[in-house]
Amino acid sequence: MTFVAGGRPREEERPRALLAEASRWWVRLLPWGVAFVLFVVLLPVTIAVLVGGYGLNGGVATGLAIGQTAPLLLAVLHPLRAWYVIFATDVVGAIVLLTVDVEGLEWPFPPMQIIGYVGLCLALGLREPRRTLLSVWLATVAAGVGLEFVKPPGAGASSILIIILGGVALVLADALRERYEARRKLVEQETISEVERGRRTLLEERARIARELHDVVAHHMSVITVQADSAAYRLPGLPADAQEEFASIAATARRSLAEMRRLLGVLRNEESGGELAPQPGLDRIGQLVEATARAGVPVEFTPCAADVPEAEALAAYRIVQEALANVVRHAPGAPTRVSVSEDGRWLTVVVVNAPPPVPPAAPLEVNDTGHGLVGMRERARLLGGTLDVGPLPDGGFRVAAQLPLTERSAT
Known part of the structure; x- marks a missing residue:
C-alpha cells in the first residue's frame, strides 16, 4: 500500500497477467492454462525422476520439485520473481545431485527442469524489457559454464542445451511482444487520427456555416443601414434628435458590417468565387x-x-x-x-x-x-x-x- 497527497492510502496497481490485453478470451486464458498444465505434469514427473532415476531422498526430491514447478503459476503475473526462485532452485538441485551417482544421466539439469525453464523464458520474453532478458540469459550462461567445472565423470552435459533453448525462447517471445506492441500502437494512432479527422471536419463545417450565415446577416444589416440613412429623406419633418438617432443607428450598422467583412476575410477562401454568390x-x-x-x-x-x-x-x-x-x-x-x-x-x-x-x-467514393x-x-x-x-x-x-x-x- 502506498500513500498519496494528504496521507490517504492508495492500493498498488494490481499486476496484469500475461496477454491480459488480448481481444480474444481464449488468448487471455492461454498463459494460465499453460502454466497449470506444466505445473500439474512436471511436479509428479520431477519427483519420480529425482527419486527413481537419480536416487534422491523423497523429501529432498519433493522440495526441489516444488521449487522448480510451483513458481510457474506465479510467472503468469510476475515472471521475473518466478525466475529468481526457479533459477536458484535449479542451481541448488544441480549441487544436490552431486551427492548421488549421476553417471549416464543428464546433469546439471534433468530434462523436466529444462522444459519448465524454457516455458519460464517464454513468459519472461512476453513481459520484461530486453536488458532484463539479456541479464537472465547471461546468468543462465554463467550458471551452465560454472557448473561444468564440477561436472561428475560420465554425466551427460545439459548446460549447452538449456543455454540454447533458453536463449531461443527469450528471443522468440520478445519478438512476439514487439510485434504486438507495434500493432497496438498502430491501432491507437489510427484511432487518434480518426478523432482528429472528425474534429477537423466539424471545424471546417462550422467555418462554412459561419461564412454562409454572414451573408444572411449582412443582408439584414445592409437593409438597416439603408433605412436608417434614408429616414430623413423618406420621413419629412423628423425632429433633429430623431435624425441623430437614425444617423447613430446607421453608423453602428456600418461598423458592424465592416467587422463582419474583416471576419469573413479570415473564414472565406477568396480563391473560391462560388462563395461570393447569393446564398x-x-x-x-x-x-x-x-x-x-x-x-x-x-x-x-x-x-x-x-x-x-x-x-x-x-x-x-x-x-x-x-x-x-x-x-x-x-x-x-x-x-x-x-x-x-x-x-x-x-x-x-x-x-x-x-x-x-x-x-x-462498390461505392462511387471509396474514401x-x-x-x-x-x-x-x-x-x-x-x-x-x-x-x-x-x-x-x-x-x-x-x-x-x-x-x-x-x-x-x-x-
Whole structure:
C-alpha cells in the first residue's frame, strides 16, 4: 500500500497477467492454462525422476520439485520473481545431485527442469524489457559454464542445451511482444487520427456555416443601414434628435458590417468565387431535384412556398443538397422522395430513398469520411433543431430535419 497527497492510502496497481490485453478470451486464458498444465505434469514427473532415476531422498526430491514447478503459476503475473526462485532452485538441485551417482544421466539439469525453464523464458520474453532478458540469459550462461567445472565423470552435459533453448525462447517471445506492441500502437494512432479527422471536419463545417450565415446577416444589416440613412429623406419633418438617432443607428450598422467583412476575410477562401454568390434558399431546392433526376435518380418533390427566415432556408437547402448527393453516391437509381413543409413553428425537411434497383458493387467514393452527415447535424444543432438519419428496414435510407422558425414564433 502506498500513500498519496494528504496521507490517504492508495492500493498498488494490481499486476496484469500475461496477454491480459488480448481481444480474444481464449488468448487471455492461454498463459494460465499453460502454466497449470506444466505445473500439474512436471511436479509428479520431477519427483519420480529425482527419486527413481537419480536416487534422491523423497523429501529432498519433493522440495526441489516444488521449487522448480510451483513458481510457474506465479510467472503468469510476475515472471521475473518466478525466475529468481526457479533459477536458484535449479542451481541448488544441480549441487544436490552431486551427492548421488549421476553417471549416464543428464546433469546439471534433468530434462523436466529444462522444459519448465524454457516455458519460464517464454513468459519472461512476453513481459520484461530486453536488458532484463539479456541479464537472465547471461546468468543462465554463467550458471551452465560454472557448473561444468564440477561436472561428475560420465554425466551427460545439459548446460549447452538449456543455454540454447533458453536463449531461443527469450528471443522468440520478445519478438512476439514487439510485434504486438507495434500493432497496438498502430491501432491507437489510427484511432487518434480518426478523432482528429472528425474534429477537423466539424471545424471546417462550422467555418462554412459561419461564412454562409454572414451573408444572411449582412443582408439584414445592409437593409438597416439603408433605412436608417434614408429616414430623413423618406420621413419629412423628423425632429433633429430623431435624425441623430437614425444617423447613430446607421453608423453602428456600418461598423458592424465592416467587422463582419474583416471576419469573413479570415473564414472565406477568396480563391473560391462560388462563395461570393447569393446564398440559396427553398426556391433553389427544385433545381437540386432536377439535377439529381438528370443523374439517373427518380425524385418525387413536395415543395414549400412559405416565406421562412433565410438562415433556416439555407440550412434546409444544404441538408437536401447533401442528402441527394449521398443518394447518388451510395444508392444510384434509387427512387427518392423529398418533402419540405412548415407548420408555422417548424420547418420540416425529409429525404427518403428506397434501395437501389441494382446494388452497386462498390461505392462511387471509396474514401468517404462522413463529412456530409457531420455538416447536416451541425447545421440543425446551431439553429436549435434536430436531425434524424438512419437506414430503413427495407434497405433504404432516411434523413429528417426539423428546424425551428424562430422569427415567426417570436412574431
